[in-house]
Amino acid sequence: MPWGGDNQMPFDLLALVEKDETLATCQCFNAEVCYGSGLQYCVKDSSAATRRAVDDFLLDNDLAAYFLGICQDFKHFGFAVSVLILNEDGTRIVRLLRKEACYCRFTPADKHGRISKILYANWRKPISSRSDIEEIDLLDQTSPWRDLQDKLAKSSPLGASSTKNSKCRKFAIVSRIPTVDSTYYPIPYYGALFRGKWYNIKQLIGIAKEAKLKNSAPIKYHIEVGAKYWESIFRAEGITDRRKQQARIVAEKQQILDFLTGAENSGKAWFSTFYVTPDGKEQHDVVINKIDDSKEGGDWETDIQEAINMICFTMRVHSNLVGSVPGKAQTNNSGSDKRELYTIAQALQKPYHDLLFTVHRIIIRFNGWQGVHPEIPFIQLTTLDEHTDAKQVKLSNANDKSNETDNKQ
Structure with missing residues (x-):
């Protein structure tokens, strides 16, 4: 299924984001806030063997790069694609990969609305052959755990295998933000900015x-110089040769410029003669007018501030958190207000984290890691009297009794 009429919509969207510094900064900020303190596998309630197995898995998979990329895809396109790779026996998940959403395309859905495969390729250029496209089996978006079991013919949810009816060991899982308009590719909420x-x-x-x-x-x-000014100089210095007069004019002009420019000339005085015509008007030999350029480049200062504020509002980012509003006389929030704004921004990431946890709960369940659960601690900014810059805060989870105990303590 093409993404847009020419299958180039994600790249057109990225071009629009990259063309505006405020929008690009807001997208980066939203992804970093969604990342929080990083995705972690909590193993404090697990056995030593399980801890070793989790450590081996994390050493083989760069969880930080994976999760930050997933957050970027989530904030840019409203969905992210994770790929699970099993061992040859199909008893353990050994690799976790991210497939960039802009290079992923869905195959057409069947009559029941199920999409069977993800097509991964460099869609920026024309595809010359099917060998340039990687086909990955897509697990049912509504029930990925059950679909994985069915495709591997599993008899036990903890990984004990029976007959192997399928040799496929690579599966994709789509983490998708539910939208009011159900399409193949979600329409990001910030699309209103371009409309x-x-x-x-x-x-x-x-x-x-x-x-x-x-x-x-x-x-x-x-600088206004009267014609009689030059005549008075020539008469006073006795210059009659035409060439010497021209050279004297150039020298006098340079002398005036040297007097006006340079930091060492600040505060000096200029004397100029003048006379009064019979009708009572003053005629000056030399008049120096300073041109006011304080408004240069600032004609649209209020307009640019308004436009930036509208972009930050659409991206749900307070402008003081990214410092995107220009000008010296801007009202600035206090440190307490900024800490609260940052806390609110992190708290709003809870639904996205819940959607992203599905992949990791499947990994933990499939590999049989008892007492392990995924978590993303929030970064709580502190005040100076606590003698620390920041601390991590774990949110309570109804399915995680250990977290509830920690919070009570």
């Missing part, structure tokens, strides 16, 4: 400011 006007407004402001800076001359002073 509205503020994304385009922010781009136009940047183009307009660049054009103004490129096409305008930054003139600092306007």
Whole structure:
């Protein structure tokens, strides 16, 4: 099934994100907040043998890189693809991989709405042959654990195998954010940003400011010199040769510029003569006018702030947490407010973590690791009186009695 009319929608979406510095920063921030303190397999209630097995699994699989990539896919596209690889006997899951969502495509669903395979390839370029596409069996999105058992003909949920009706040892699991519009590929919530006007407004402001800076001359002073001023210099210095007069004019102009520019000339005074015409008007020999350039490049300052705030609002990121609003006179939150904002941002990741835990609960159950459970501790920012920068906080879970005991203590 193509993703968009030309199958290039995820790459078009990434191009729009990468073209705006505020949007790219917000996406990075959301992924980092979803990552939290990192995915961990808690083994404190397990046996020594189980701990060794978990350690071996974690040494063979870079869980940090996997989980941060999954968080990126979740925040960009609304779904993520994990691949489980079993050993040859089909008794243990030995590898956990992430397949980049932008390179994944679904096969058409059957009459029951089930999608059987994931197609992984470099869809940025035309696919020349089927050998360029990796086909991966996709577990039922509504019941991946039962589907895995059925495909491997398992008789025990702890991994004891019977007859092997299938030689397939690689399976994909899709972690998907439920959306009101059920399609093959979810529509990210921030898609409203491109359907509205503020994304385009922010781009136009940047183009307009660049054009103004490129096409305008930054003139600092306007110097008016009367014709009689030069005549008085020639008469006072006795210069009659035409070439010498031109050279004297150039030297006088440079002298005026040297006087006006440079930090060492700050605070100096300039004397200029003038006379009054019969009608009472003053005629100055030299007039120096300073051009006010304080507004240069700041014509759309309030507009750019409004556009950035609208982007941050759509991305559900407070602008003070990413420092994206420009200007010196911006209101800034206190440290306590920022800590609360960061805590709220982390708390809102709970539903996404629950969706992502399904893959790891299957791994733990399939490998028979008793007393092990996945967790993502939150980073709790502290105050200075606690003499520490941050601490980890574990959230209570109805299915995890050990966490409840820790919280009570």
